[in-house]
Amino acid sequence: MELCFATNNQHKLDEVAAWLGDLFTLKTLRDIGCTDELPETTNSISGNSRQKADYVWTHFGVSCFADDSGLEAEALNGEPGVNSAHYSGSRDTARNIQKLLTNLSSAGSRRARFVTVFTLVLHGVEHQFEGIVEGQILEEPRGNGGFGYDPVFLPDGSDRTFAEMSMVEKNAISHRSRALAKMVAYLKEQVK
Template identity: 85%
Template sequence: MELCFATNNQHKLEEVSAWLGDAFQLKTLSDIGCTDELPETTGTIPGNSRQKADYVWINFGVSCFADDSGLEVESLNGEPGVDSAFYSGSRDAANNIKKLLTNLEGETNRKARFITVFTLLLHGIEHQFEGIVEGQILLEPRGAGGFGYDPVFLPDGHDRTFAEMSIQEKNAISHRSRALTKMVAYLKEQVFS
């Protein structure tokens, strides 16, 4: 089955490709001729995920899925949330982390969670799948792997940040993998039933 993953983020593409297996032929936005910046203007993570998938389906007529993710910090009333990628005003991960740590200075409650919502549009029919991982924000970054806030996010029950884990270790517990597991199970049920 051919599916388009509505992203230009190479890191996400690598993570998702590892999950899909041979039953699915994954296409990128460039594979389907989409060079547009996908809209993300709804103000919510589920809404942005839906908006991106809708854009691909409406404009290219391709079964697709899109995701949106965010880091929600309890003591910051859920910030950076839907604005995680542009928290500092740019897509620069180091600047986003710096702003986050500055905003948390002196804060003892460092509880946070990553959330991902995948929206699947299969022949125009919508399905959404959510994944969450709880954790803490560290005082300073650790590790060179991963992307985004991975160097400062310590998942509950672990002693290494996402940035200190291999992609396989992170995939076993991440918010994206939890949502993706649900979506892949649904897709396999549709393809093989």
């Protein structure tokens, strides 16, 4: 079965391909001739994921899936949430982290969670799969790995931030991996 992953990010593509094995032929946006900038204009992570997958299905008629992720801080009413990638007004990671730490400096709670939602549109029928990792935001960054807010996010049950873990360790417990595992299990049921 052919499936399009609504991304051109090779790292994401390789990660998903490893999970899917050879049951599926994975295509990128480029592979299906999509050079459009996919819309992400909703006010929720699940909404943006849905919007991207629906766009590919509507405009290209290809079964596909898309994902969106964000960090939600409890004391900030879920911020940065859907705006995680450009929380500071730019895509500069250091500035985004600094804004988060500044906004949490007087907060009573440092609880937060990472959320990923995959939306699968399979032959026109939509399914969503969510992965969540609970944790807290540290007062200063630790570690050099990962990306985004990983240096300040300490997952529950760990003494290391995502940025202090190897990619294999992080992927074993990450929000993306949890959502992806649910979607892959569903897809494998469809081809039995």
